[in-house]
Amino acid sequence: MTAKKDDADRRAAAQHAVAEHLRLTAAGLTEEWVKLFAPDAVLEFPYAPDGVPKQVKGRDALLAHMRGFPETFDVKFVDLVFHDTVDPSLVVAEFRSTGTALPTGKPYEQTCISVVRTDDDALITHYLDYWNPLVAIEALTPDDVPSDRSVTFGG
Numbered sequence: 827m828t829a830k831k832d833d834a835d836r837r838a839a840a841q842h843a844v845a846e847h848l849r850l851t852a853a854g855l856t857e858e859w860v861k862l863f864a865p866d867a868v869l870e871f872p873y874a875p876d877g878v879p880k881q882v883k884g885r886d887a888l889l890a891h892m893r894g895f896p897e898t899f900d901v902k903f904v905d906l907v908f909h910d911t912v913d914p915s916l917v918v919a920e921f922r923s924t925g926t927a928l929p930t931g932k933p934y935e936q937t938c939i940s941v942v943r944t945d946d947d948a949l950i951t952h953y954l955d956y957w958n959p960l961v962a963i964e965a966l967t968p969d970d971v972p973s974d975r976s977v978t979f980g981g
Contacts (some may be wrong), residue, residue, distance in 0.1 A: 834914070836948075840914065841917055843944055847953070851895065852903055857889070860885050863949060864951045867886065867888065867950050867951050868882070869953045870955065871955050873958065874961075875955065875959040898928055898966070899927060899928065901923040902927045905921055905922050905925050907920045907921070915945070916941070916944075917942040920951070927962065932969075934961070937957075942977065955971070
């Protein structure tokens with residue numbers, strides 16, 4: 827197999843792992859979802875709000891972290907776009923989630939960018955998830971709870 831063909835196969839497998847991640851997450855299939863990750867994989871949330879871990883390491887911790895997702899959000903992931911990278915095992919994905927925060931019934935509309943590394947078996951080894959926590963907080967905050975999340979920039 828040529829290096830170009832090998833790279834194309836690796837890229838396709840890595841992109842498939844990310845697409846499956848989104849499909850299984852939306853379907854609430856966390857037991858199947860965690861099998862997409864290497865045993866020592868890291869899921870990282872650089873913008874995680876207080877109370878949400880910035881990193882989750884290992885399949886057991888990943889499963890525990892995501893177990894409540896199906897009771898929290900009913901979402902579909904749409905408009906998935908992959909941006910090619912030099913490294914075929916590195917995926918940059920852009921997508922939106924559209925759905926509902928189940929505890930409040932409020933809309934949950936989120937735009938995400940994920941940077942994902944996979945191993946030789948196309949298992950996810952590192953998932954860097956750039957999402958806006960303010961959108962999630964707003965969707966999960968009941969309408970009858972007062973909230974002042976305003977900020978002032980500049981002078």
